[in-house]
Amino acid sequence: MGHQHDDHHHHDHGEGYDHGHTHEPRWKHDGVRVIKGDKLDPNTAQTPGMFRQAAINKARVGAQKIWAGTVSIKADAKTGVHHHGELESVIYIVSGKARMRWGENLEFVAEGEAGDFIFVPPFVPHQEINASPDSTLECVLVRSDNEAVVVNLTDIKPVENPEAVYWVDPIHKQPG
Numbered sequence: 475m476g477h478q479h480d481d482h483h484h485h486d487h488g489e490g491y492d493h494g495h496t497h498e499p500r501w502k503h504d505g506v507r508v509i510k511g512d513k514l515d516p517n518t519a520q521t522p523g524m525f526r527q528a529a530i531n532k533a534r535v536g537a538q539k540i541w542a543g544t545v546s547i548k549a550d551a552k553t554g555v556h557h558h559g560e561l562e563s564v565i566y567i568v569s570g571k572a573r574m575r576w577g578e579n580l581e582f583v584a585e586g587e588a589g590d591f592i593f594v595p596p597f598v599p600h601q602e603i604n605a606s607p608d609s610t611l612e613c614v615l616v617r618s619d620n621e622a623v624v625v626n627l628t629d630i631k632p633v634e635n636p637e638a639v640y641w642v643d644p645i646h647k648q649p650g
Contacts, residue, residue, distance in 0.1 A: 525545065529542050531622065549607055553601050564616045572586045575632065580599070583637070
């Protein structure tokens with residue numbers, strides 16, 4: 475995927491100035507961007523039960539390889555079952571308690587709380603649940619492409635008692 479620019483964004487990658495902008499400093503218009511939290515874009519793919527807003531994507535800032543935004547889930551609510559195609563997703567829990575269910579029949583479950591990160595691999599059917607009866611679950615979302623791919627799945631029948639799955643590796647042992 476190559477670098478694409480419109481006609482009024484010429485780049486000089488040598489002397490520190492963009493000669494297409496009357497000697498303006500390099501990166502002035504194509505450098506760091508600050509996206510204010512109250513200026514996020516709700517015009518993004520949605521799933522029932524949650525509210526997503528885009529902060530970083532191709533349309534807003536020209537992002538080529540990532541998408542980032544926020545998601546809110548009301549107290550005691552759960553989302554529809556969905557996956558994100560080929561994209562990898564990272565969820566950072568800002569506040570609240572998340573219960574994630576996943577699998578062909580949502581047969582697995584794990585929970586996270588404020589400060590935790592959740593990784594969702596490509597094509598994994600999953601559902602986010604706000605595990606709190608009285609507070610909104612607020613998260614930051616980052617995906618591995620610049621578009622918000624969401625495939626809502628309506629034909630999955632969740633199992634009644636999902637199996638709890640703990641992250642176990644040489645450093646983190648399963649509780650109990």
